[in-house]
Each structure stands twice: as C-alpha cells, then as structure tokens.
Amino acid sequence: MPVVDQRSAPPAPRRRPAPRPAGRKGPSPRGRVHGLWPYALIAPAVGGMLYLLVYPLVRAVLISFQDFRLRQLIAGDAEFVGLRNYRTLLSDPRFWEVVRRTFLFMAVNVVLIMVIATLVALMVERLGRIGRTVVLCSLVLAWAMPVVAATTVFQWLFHSEFGIVNQSLTSLGFGSFDRYPWFADGTAAFAILVTLIVWQSVPFAAITLYSALTTVPLELYESARLDGAGAGRVFRSVTFPMLRPIFLLVVSLEVIWTFKAFVQIWVMTRGGPGDATTILPVYAVQTALSGQRYDLGSAASMVTVVLMSGVLVLYFRQMLRQEDETR
Numbered sequence: 001m002p003v004v005d006q007r008s009a010p011p012a013p014r015r016r017p018a019p020r021p022a023g024r025k026g027p028s029p030r031g032r033v034h035g036l037w038p039y040a041l042i043a044p045a046v047g048g049m050l051y052l053l054v055y056p057l058v059r060a061v062l063i064s065f066q067d068f069r070l071r072q073l074i075a076g077d078a079e080f081v082g083l084r085n086y087r088t089l090l091s092d093p094r095f096w097e098v099v100r101r102t103f104l105f106m107a108v109n110v111v112l113i114m115v116i117a118t119l120v121a122l123m124v125e126r127l128g129r130i131g132r133t134v135v136l137c138s139l140v141l142a143w144a145m146p147v148v149a150a151t152t153v154f155q156w157l158f159h160s161e162f163g164i165v166n167q168s169l170t171s172l173g174f175g176s177f178d179r180y181p182w183f184a185d186g187t188a189a190f191a192i193l194v195t196l197i198v199w200q201s202v203p204f205a206a207i208t209l210y211s212a213l214t215t216v217p218l219e220l221y222e223s224a225r226l227d228g229a230g231a232g233r234v235f236r237s238v239t240f241p242m243l244r245p246i247f248l249l250v251v252s253l254e255v256i257w258t259f260k261a262f263v264q265i266w267v268m269t270r271g272g273p274g275d276a277t278t279i280l281p282v283y284a285v286q287t288a289l290s291g292q293r294y295d296l297g298s299a300a301s302m303v304t305v306v307l308m309s310g311v312l313v314l315y316f317r318q319m320l321r322q323e324d325e326t327r
Contacts, residue, residue, distance in 0.1 A: 063298040070292035085299040094275070095283070095300070099307070102259070102279040105194070106311075109258040112198045114251060117205035122235075124210045136207065143203035151267045154196050158182040186276025189269050193277055196264055201257055205250050212246040213239070248319050252312055259308045280304040 064085055066078040089095055124135050158165050160181045169177040182188045216239060224234045240247070262281040265271060271278035271286060278286070281304060288297025 060298045060301055063295055064302050066295055068295040068298070073292075073294065081295075085295045086303075089296055089299050089303065098275065098278055098280055098283045101275075102307075105190075105261075105279050106255060106258045108194055109197050109201070109261075110251060110254050112194070113201045113205055113254050113258075114247075116198065117202050117209055117250070120202065120206040121209035121213055124206070125213050136210075139203035139207055142199065143207075145200075147200065147263050148267055150200060151196060151264050154192060155268055158192055183269055184273055186273050189273065189277050193261075193265060193268065196268070197258060197261055200264075201254055205254060208250055209243065209246065212243045216242050244319070248316070252315065255311060255315070256308065259304070259311075280307070 063078070065080055065082060066072070067081050067084075068078045072078040120135075120139075124132050127135065157163055160166065160179050160183075163182075165182075166177050166180055169180075182192060220238045220242070221234060224238050229237065260281055261279070262285070265277050265279065265282050266285070269277045271282040280300065284297045284300035284304065287300055288294045
C-alpha cells in the first residue's frame with residue numbers, strides 16, 4: 001500500500017472572512033442619543049428622589065454626630081462630638097422605656113392587623129358579587145381617608161363631654177362612663193391609638209391578601225376537601241404556603257407603618273398622658289423640640305432606623321429559613 005507523504009500535500013485553501021454586513025459598523029451618534037434618551041427622561045425623577053430622601057437622611061446622620069442646638073441652627077458653626085450624643089441617649093433610662101413601649105405597640109398592632117385583615121380577605125372571597133363590591137368599596141374609602149382627618153374623628157368619638165362613645169355607654173347603663181376622660185388614662189389612650197392604627201391599616205392589608213387569594217388554583221382547594229381537610233387545615237396546608245411571600249411583604253410593610261406612626265400620636269395625645277403613648281418617633285421630636293437638642297433628636301431617629309431595620313432583617317431571615325426547610 002503506497003504511503004502518502006502528508007508534508008507534500010497541498011495546503012488547504014484559507015477561508016476569507018465573511019464580508020461585514022452594511023450598517024453594522026457600530027452604533028451611530030444618532031443611535032447613541034436615542035439610547036440615552038430614556039435615562040434623560042427619568043433623570044429629574046431620580047434627582048428629586050435623591051434630594052428628598054437621601055439628603056435628609058445624610059443630614060440627620062451628620063447632625064447626630066454634632067453639637068447641634070438652637071445657636072448652631074442659626075449660626076451654622078456646629079462642632080463634631082463623635083459618639084457623645086449616642087452615649088447620652090443610650091444612658092437615659094427613659095429612652096429604654098420608650099424602646100420597650102415601641103416594640104409593644106408594634107407587636108400589638110401588627111398581630112391585630114394581620115389577623116383581622118386575613119379574616120376580612122377570606123370573608124370577601126366567599127361573598128357574592130354585590131357583597132364583595134360593597135365590602136371592597138368600604139375598605140377603599142376607609143383607606144383613602146386622610147390620617148389627620150381620621151385622627152380628629154377618633155378624638156371626637158372619645159371626647160369626654162361630647163363623644164358618642166360615652167353617650168352610648170351611659171345610655172346602656174354604664175354610668176361610670178359619664179364624662180369619662182379617655183385621654184387622661186394611659187391604658188385607654190394606648191388602646192384608642194391601637195384601634196385607630198388597626199382601622200387605618202386593615203384595608204390595605206385585606207385588599208392585598210384578597211388579591212393574592214384570587215391567584216390560588218381552585219383545584220388545590222377541591223383536592224384538600226376531597227381528602228377530608230377542614231377549613232383550618234386548608235388554610236394551613238394550602239392557602240398560607242401559597243401566599244407566604246405576600247404575607248411576608250404585608251407584615252414587613254405593617255412593621256414599618258406602625259414603627260413610624262407619629263402623626264396619629266402627635267395629633268391625638270402628643271405622647272401623653274405622661275409617656276403612656278410615647279414611642280421612638282415621638283420621643284425624637286420631643287427631644288429635639290423641648291430643649292432644642294436637635295443632635296439628640298437626630299440620634300434618636302437614627303437609632304429608630306437601626307432598630308426597625310434589625311427587626312425586618314430578623315424577620316426576613318426567619319421566613320427564609322422556614323422556606324428552605326419546607327423545600
């Protein structure tokens with residue numbers, strides 16, 4: 001068999017590179033301008049957001065590290081004092097009492113909001129078309145009421161002399177509630193504020209949960225009922241696992257909402273009687289305004305942000321850990 005010398009074989013013809021199609025030499029200047037146009041459109045909104053949100057936060061952080069009182073507010077010659085304001089704040093026994101009350105206020109509100117909102121969402125899902133429309137419209141109207149207006153209405157409802165609550169209780173035979181001063185009792189004022197916060201927050205949570213309930217496949221409910229599961233078991237095994245991300249979102253928003261509830265407390269009680277309704281945002285404003293200690297007020301605000309972020313981080317970690325265990 002003849003042996004062919006591969007070195008003597010003619011070389012393979014080289015392939016010429018394919019000609020570059022016309023029009024692909026790179027983006028034209030006009031195309032680059034069109035690519036930047038969307039960013040130019042959103043630039044004013046982004047700039048406004050940074051100015052309205054980021055700048056006040058940075059300014060508050062700077063003031064919390066300064067000796068910033070009324071004179072520094074006028075003259076503008078504040079001196080940096082490091083962590084002195086935070087040491088003063090953390091050594092105040094009243095501050096820790098306010099922290100404890102803030103977490104109690106948050107826990108009571110969030111639990112009541114989530115329980116009532118879940119029950120309302122389940123009820124709306126089972127109503128007919130007319131009943132569902134009436135309930136949803138009522139929730140939207142309650143949600144749309146301005147915070148100050150709703151707080152003023154609650155003030156008049158529990159007014160000691162002209163309030164309809166005292167008149168109704170007295171007409172039912174409870175004579176001790178004649179001219180009863182609700183806002184002079186710390187426990188009663190705390191309960192009224194909890195009622196107001198829950199009333200304002202339930203519509204958003206209920207509508208959000210009802211919207212999520214409509215996405216659950218009906219076949220899952222039918223299969224669970226065929227297996228003999230009751231209403232409670234269906235909720236635990238079908239509804240809640242399917243809506244876990246929405247529950248996580250709603251709880252997180254309600255934690256933020258209740259943690260920074262300032263307007264309702266300031267309009268209704270200003271933190272009184274005594275400190276019965278003083279939570280961290282109210283404490284920060286009281287500290288800043290009562291003695292013009294804007295540095296301590298800013299430090300209290302920063303501690304509030306850190307505590308709220310810590311609560312949310314712990315909650316997220318717990319929920320993610322549970323999701324990993326169920327997979």
